[in-house]
Amino acid sequence: MELYEYSAHKLSKMLSEKKCSSEEITKSVLDRAAATDEKVGAYLTVCEENALKKAREVDEKRGRETLHPLAGIPIGIKDNISTKGLLTTCASKMLYNYVPPFDAFVMKKVNAADMVVTGKLNMDEFAMGSSTENSYFKKTHNPHNLDCVPGGSSGGSAAAVAAGSAVISLGSDTGGSIRMPASYCGVVGLKPTYGSVSRYGLVAFASSLDQIGPFGRSVTDTAMLYSVICGHDNMDATSADREYPDFTALLNSDVKGLKIGIPEEYYGEGVDNSVKETVMNAVKELEKRGAEIVNILLPSTKYALNAYYIISSAEASSNLARFDGVKYGYRTENFTDLTDMYEKTRSEGFGDEVKRRIMLGTFVLSSGFFDAYYKKAKLVALDIVKEFNSAFGKCDVIATPATPATAFRLGENIGDPTKMYAADICTVTVNIAGLPAISVPCGKVNDMPVGLQFIGRKFSEQILLNSAFAVENIFGESKPINV
Amino acid sequence: MEYETIVGLEVHAELNTKTKIYCNCKNAFGLEVNTQICPICTGMPGTLPTLNEKVVEYAVKMGHATNCSINNVCKQDRKNYFYPDLPKAYQISQSDIPLCEHGYVDIMLNGEEKRIGITRIHIEEDAGKMLHNDAFQGSLVDFNRCGVPLIEIVSEPDMRSSAEAKAYLDTLKSILQYIDISDCKMEQGSIRCDVNVSVRPKGSTEFGKRVEMKNVNSFSGAMRAIDYEANRQIEALERGEEINQETRRWDDQKGVNVLLRTKEDAQDYRYFPEPDLTTIYVPLEKVEELKNDIPELPNAKIKRYVKVLGLSQIDAELIAENLPRCRLFDECVKICGYFGKDSVSPKNLSNWVLGDVSKYMNETGKDIADTPLDANLLCKIVELIETKVISNTSGKVIFEEIMNGNTDIDKIIEDKGLRQISDDSAIEKIVNDVLAANQKSVDDYRGGKTNALGFLVGQCMKASKGQANPAKCKELVLKYLNG
Amino acid sequence: MSIDVKHLARLARLRIEDDKLAKFEKDMESIVAMVEQLPEVSGDASGLDPEHPMKLREDKEGTDKLTRNELLANAPKMQAGCVVVPKTVE
Incomplete structure (x- = not known):
């Protein structure tokens, strides 16, 4: 078995027992990336030299210093997370040459834990999309079937972990951008509670919804990485000031007495029958192990997608206004005056999907439309929060499909934005309510992975990880896919 | 037809906090271009604002000082527009819930008091600075001023002339200085204003269409801009034209304004939380x-000076308009009152403060705080004069010595022999000697040339080396001449 | 509802070329037709939450400042320590 095939928690143990070195692991992962990435297309930037240098440094430190359990473990980073001195493009022409002069909060944490950054991972441009087809640079393919999309927007992060070209990775989730690709690629992805991971240095798409989170091939790896990145940051006014437990140490697959809520709205029209069945089978397995199934109602779910696209696009239209060719990134070659420079730069620098969202956001905020769209969407969001609160009076976690279907084929939805948007129906409510949710593999339909989503109360990540751990105990940890 | 001018003002005042409003960069003026900047105030992707607590406190203080109600629960909003000096392409400001609203200030004009309503006061960030020069390959942007904290003070359209507007601006400025939240340095642009002007036939109660003027950079410029615009509108109405609601740009050098944009091109700022x-x-x-x-504010101070201390209105205003001056005066009054030195009258203190002290400050450009003078020393000088220990002339000598660093x-008095001679017999001897030596002048006086008296008294003072009490000298000279 | 794509593009400093306009209009109309399906709701949408207020920053200067060159290294065009844009006044 090659080193890249092991999970992070196994590698951590092997490192501490001196059965291998970080340099060997890093080399194995980089080789794997070299061997697979032409087909998978997960990486935008591979930093081979820096990664090996860092790995050797960590190897040298080992034995002399107490190291973090993830020290020396390779990690891939979504390309919208600012990495000091390392290209951060958001998969956009607009930032094709942008090198941040500072590290994101999570990168400071990752570096402090002595993890080895192997590179930056592909995504939908500015995290807008559900297939990673919106990247300016390349398309990422699903390792389970190269004709299929890996999901999005963190498609590179999920595909790399699934293919073994990364052991673990970081992504971001604004409306499902971690959970959907995790589900499509058959890996574990956690979207943490809003405020538990600092957004400082995450290039903003929708500030009130964005959250950075971990990917892993196992729940344990995901818990370990989440423990690294969570925590209060006084640079982020929306960061929660609280203490976090050691999620890994507290992992427990015992579901006796766990009340699992099943909302009928997530099992209705628009959700593939075989996906529903696969998810419900997994839930029933948990019931056999002592969990209790409770039927709940979340009636505002039917408006969630609409509210989500209004709120996220409104914020995006403002967040992406700073890309104007003045301070960084792309600037058009020829222009006559300031307005011409702005318009050409932005028209040439952004892809069509980003333009559509900016225009939708501009529209819903514009004079005369604000109340009918933005304000209404915010009120719907409040209803969604209320319904979740009352549901969590009856259950501990809510179980749903992470996606309405398994991965679709490349190009299948690209011409029809609303059809593409519908892929987010199972995930957006969680961002609107600021809740944590996890997607864990629970079987396959037609050889393509299906993800079970657990949604929890704010800051109930431990319960989610434990629930996912119980599912993993039934279906097994994921292994790198042959491509 | 007779017209009435209606004026409303939007005043922007930079706050003198140590750091900027949303980042911990130094809040300073005049430093080298682009040296007081960081990733946050230059709008780098992924950065986030954190609100400076002092900015909130200062704005609340201004709210109190202008009799506003305080919205102690409020929020910030984004005002979206593109300009190179605004790196994020939105200004963080406040829209529907300002920190303070519904207040007023009383202004004094020609001895009459008038109340001007304050609509609202909100906090926001300043933009950077555009630099223009033929040697540049375009316009240059200096981001140092980005994120400097501002309060915007919006008045009701309560002013009826440029003179009232000037009085209002002067009042605001002195309040800002009194509560020490702004340096109020016009030449550094730390107070700027936008002017709204409309006219209507006298007696009418409806408002005319209002015109907003930008680029008004001084209080006197505001007066000129208002007068110009009111005339322009009146002339247009006289010609039978209609006034359009529009924004015009004031050019103070040429003394004219030009159309910037019409109501139809009004910017749509797409405010949202x-x-x-x-x-x-x-x-x-x-x-x-x-x-x-909040300390005693200028208006209250002037009233107290006039009513309680018996100063003239003009002296009271002169003292109150300058903060260091009124601090010195108030302290002197307090010391003298405290020690029961009834002999030191506020009137005499005010004469000194407005006379020698102000003259010295004006001539040297120094602040009182930068000189050895303090309230104790000034009180002592005035007391020594009033108790006739020294002459007024000697008081001036002592004042000069103090300013040169000699505060004993x-x-x-001992070294310079300044003690005044009030002893009758000593003065009588001097008078006798002087009269004996100036028989011609004695004859002149007795012959009807009464101005010889002044000469003789002067000779007595000279003979006493200035130490004789002049009143006493005069009394004795007269006694002899008329005797 | 018909959407004035050109107006929105102008507000957002985008330029939609004529050959793409029809497609953008169609897309925008179908997106708006989707998202506008919202229930009749009313209430306070300001989102104020005084029970969980924001922690404000102490007014204290930071020490780990980046230099001008580090901060503006990404600028497309520089002169005299400043970023350069097309002339904004004549």
């Missing part, structure tokens, strides 16, 4: 505490 910042909450105890911090008044 700033998602990177959450609720601003100032506990009511803190609101009260800040209220108690008793020693100055």
Whole structure:
């Protein structure tokens, strides 16, 4: 078995027992990336030299210093997370040459834990999309079937972990951008509670919804990485000031007495029958192990997608206004005056999907439309929060499909934005309510992975990880896919 | 037809906090271009704002000082527009819930008091600075001023002339200085204003269409801009034209304004709540505490000076308009009152403060705080004069010595022999000697040339080396001449 | 509802070329037709939450400042320590 095939928690143990070195692991992962990435297309930037240098440094430190359990473990980073001195493009022409002069909060944490950054991972441009087809640079393919999309927007992060070209990775989730690709690629992805991971240095798409989170091939790896990145940051006014437990140490697959809520709205029209069945089978397995199934109602779910696209696009239209060719990134070659420079730069620098969202956001905020769209969407969001609160009076976690279907084929939805948007129906409510949710593999339909989503109360990540751990105990940890 | 001018003002004042409003960069003026900047105030992707607590406190203080109600629960909003000096392409400001609203200030004009309504006061960030020069390959942007904290003070359209507007601006400025939240340096642009002008036939109660003027950079410029615009509108109405609601740009050098944009091109700022910042909450105890911090304000001071201390209106205003001056005066009054030195009258203190002290400050350009003079020393000088220990002339000598760093008044009096002679027999001897030596002048006086008296008294003073009490000399000379 | 794509593009400093306009209009109309399906709701949408107020920053200067060159290294065009844009006044 090659080193890249092991999970992070196994590698951590092997490192501490001196059965291998970080340099060997890093080399194995980089080789794997070299061997697979032409087909998978997960990486935008591979930093081979820096990664090996860092790995050797960590190897040298080992034995002399107490190291973090993830020290020396390779990690891939979504390309919208600012990495000091390392290209951060958001998969956009607009930032094709942008090198941040500072590290994101999570990168400071990752570096402090002595993890080895192997590179930056592909995504939908500015995290807008559900297939990673919106990247300016390349398309990422699903390792389970190269004709299929890996999901999005963190498609590179999920595909790399699934293919073994990364052991673990970081992504971001604004409306499902971690959970959907995790589900499509058959890996574990956690979207943490809003405020538990600092957004400082995450290039903003929708500030009130964005959250950075971990990917892993196992729940344990995901818990370990989440423990690294969570925590209060006084640079982020929306960061929660609280203490976090050691999620890994507290992992427990015992579901006796766990009340699992099943909302009928997530099992209705628009959700593939075989996906529903696969998810419900997994839930029933948990019931056999002592969990209790409770039927709940979340009636505002039917408006969630609409509210989500209004709120996220409104914020995006403002967040992406700073890309104007003045301070960084792309600037058009020829222009006559300031307005011409702005318009050409932005028209040439952004892809069509980003333009559509900016225009939708501009529209819903514009004079005369604000109340009918933005304000209404915010009120719907409040209803969604209320319904979740009352549901969590009856259950501990809510179980749903992470996606309405398994991965679709490349190009299948690209011409029809609303059809593409519908892929987010199972995930957006969680961002609107600021809740944590996890997607864990629970079987396959037609050889393509299906993800079970657990949604929890704010800051109930431990319960989610434990629930996912119980599912993993039934279906097994994921292994790198042959491509 | 007779017309009435209606003026409303939007005043922007830079706050003198140590750091900027949303980042911990130094808040300073005049430093080398682009040296007081960081990733946050230059709008780098992924950066987030954090609100400076002093900015909130200062704005609440201004709210108290202008009799506003305080919205102790409020938020910030984004104002979206593109310009190179605005790196994020939105200004963080406040829209529907300002920190302070519904207040007023009383202004004095020609001895009459008038109340001007304050619509609202809100906090926001300043933009950077555009630099223009033929040697440049375009316009240059200096980001140092980006994120400098501002309060915007919006008045009701309560002013009826440029003189009232000037009085209002002067009042605001002195309040800002009194509560020490702004340096109020016009030449550095730390107070700027936008002017709204409309006219209507006298007697009418309806408002005319209002014109907003930008680029008004001084208080005197505001007067010129208002007068010009009011005339322009009146002339247009006289010609039978209609006034359009529009924005015009004031050119103070040419003394004219030009159309900037019409109502139809009005910018659509697409305000929405700033998602990177959450609720601003100032506990009511803190609101009260800040209220108690407000010192006696200029209007109250002037009233007290006139009514309690018996100063003239003009002297009271002169003292109150300058903060260091009124601080010195108030302290002197307090010291003299405290020690029961009834002999030191406020009137004499005011003469000194407005006379020698102000003259010295004006001539040297120094602040009182930068000189050795303090209230104790000034009180002592005035007291020594009033109790006839020294002459007024000697008082001036002592004042000069103090300003040169010699603050031991008793020693100055001894060293320079400034003690005044009030002993009758000593003065009588001097008078006798002088009269004997100036028989011609004695004859002149007796022959009807009464101005010889002044000469003779002067000779007595000279003979006493200035130490004789002049009144006493005069009394004795007269006694002899008429005797 | 018909959407004035050109107006929105102008507000957002985008330029939609004529050959793409029809497609953008169609897309925008179908997106708006989707998202506008919202229930009749009313209430306070300001989102104020005084029970969970924001922690404000102490007014204290930071020490770990980046230099001008580090901060503006990404600028497309520089002169005299400043970023350069097309002339904004004549």
